[in-house]
Amino acid sequence: MGSGTSHGIPVIGCSCPVCTSPDPKDKRMRASLYIEGDDGERVVIDTGPEFRLQALRAGISSLDAVFLTHAHADHTHGLDDIRSLSYKQEMPVYGNEKTLAEIKERFSYAFQNTQQGGGKPRIRLSPVSGPVQIGGLTLTPVPVKHGILDILGWKITGAVNKNSFAVYLTDTSFIPSPSLALIQSPEFLIVGGLRARPHETHFSFEQALSAGADIHARHVYLTHICHSHSHREITAICQRFQKMRNLRNLGFQNTVMEPGYDQMELVL
Ligand SMILES: [Zn+2]
Ligand SMILES: [Zn+2]
Ligand SMILES: [Zn+2]
Numbered sequence: 001m002g003s004g005t006s007h008g009i010p011v012i013g014c015s016c017p018v019c020t021s022p023d024p025k026d027k028r029m030r031a032s033l034y035i036e037g038d039d040g041e042r043v044v045i046d047t048g049p050e051f052r053l054q055a056l057r058a059g060i061s062s063l064d065a066v067f068l069t070h071a072h073a074d075h076t077h078g079l080d081d082i083r084s085l086s087y088k089q090e091m092p093v094y095g096n097e098k099t100l101a102e103i104k105e106r107f108s109y110a111f112q113n114t115q116q117g118g119g120k121p122r123i124r125l126s127p128v129s130g131p132v133q134i135g136g137l138t139l140t141p142v143p144v145k146h147g148i149l150d151i152l153g154w155k156i157t158g159a160v161n162k163n164s165f166a167v168y169l170t171d172t173s174f175i176p177s178p179s180l181a182l183i184q185s186p187e188f189l190i191v192g193g194l195r196a197r198p199h200e201t202h203f204s205f206e207q208a209l210s211a212g213a214d215i216h217a218r219h220v221y222l223t224h225i226c227h228s229h230s231h232r233e234i235t236a237i238c239q240r241f242q243k244m245r246n247l248r249n250l251g252f253q254n255t256v257m258e259p260g261y262d263q264m265e266l267v268l
Contacts, residue, residue: 001044001054003260004028005194005226006074008050018227025231025261030074031170031224033190034058038159041135043067045154045168051078057263060085064134068095069170070151071102079107079121086122093123094132096141096152100125128152135159142167142182145174147201155183158268166190166268167217170224173201175211188266189217192224193259196237205234209241209257221260234259
């Protein structure tokens with residue numbers, strides 16, 4: 001539903017060529033993913049500040065669960081807007097213990113009986129210790145490092161073909177080996193690639209693409225992108241990366257590597 005870094009693009013007050021670009025693919029809301037299962041299961045990964053706008057744009061009218069990668073503002077501060085989706089029943093919100101503890105603190109009003117009026121979301125905090133089943137969909141937590149933070153990526157498997165799965169890893173700077181073993185040969189890897197230059201807590205474009213090649217992903221799409229390069233420029237960077245790997249016989253000729261964009265749709 002979104003493919004931008006924490007600021008979103010355009011960045012407020014910025015007049016750089018990317019923030020003023022007329023290309024719709026250079027407009028990036030905060031990073032998140034909406035998933036529909038074969039039997040109508042509906043879940044989102046992360047609810048950033050534009051969650052309401054993204055949900056309206058994607059035509060979301062109900063949701064079975066919310067999955068969180070971590071508690072940073074750009075991934076969670078739209079969580080209040082699940083209000084209208086949690087009238088009938090509490091919304092299960094899955095994440096690791098630390099993320100959920102922070103949610104309880106940031107959205108304290110939702111867990112207390114002290115607020116007068118104003119409405120609140122009905123949240124059921126659900127710490128994960130293994131794969132989560134939502135109808136025929138399975139979401140398996142993939143522990144990764146975001147700088148010094150322990151956060152979660154998610155492996156997404158449908159009901160029909162268990163061998164074909166997608167992996168969503170945003171805000172990642174390191175994938176530990178038990179997690180690498182869990183995500184070998186995905187059909188889709190949607191992976192945070194912040195910018196060309198290295199960053200302490202995020203993969204660069206090249207690190208993200210290398211991670212995709214190393215796990216033999218058939219398609220690699222970058223997300224959580226900042227305003228340093230346009231969609232067109234990142235497309236060229238991806239093509240150069242593949243050419244280099246192929247020249248050095250490291251690459252997989254059949255791998256697709258591209259920058260993601262808002263409202264991109266993938267069918268698994
Ligand atoms: Zn982020
Ligand atoms: Zn800019
Ligand atoms: Zn983050």
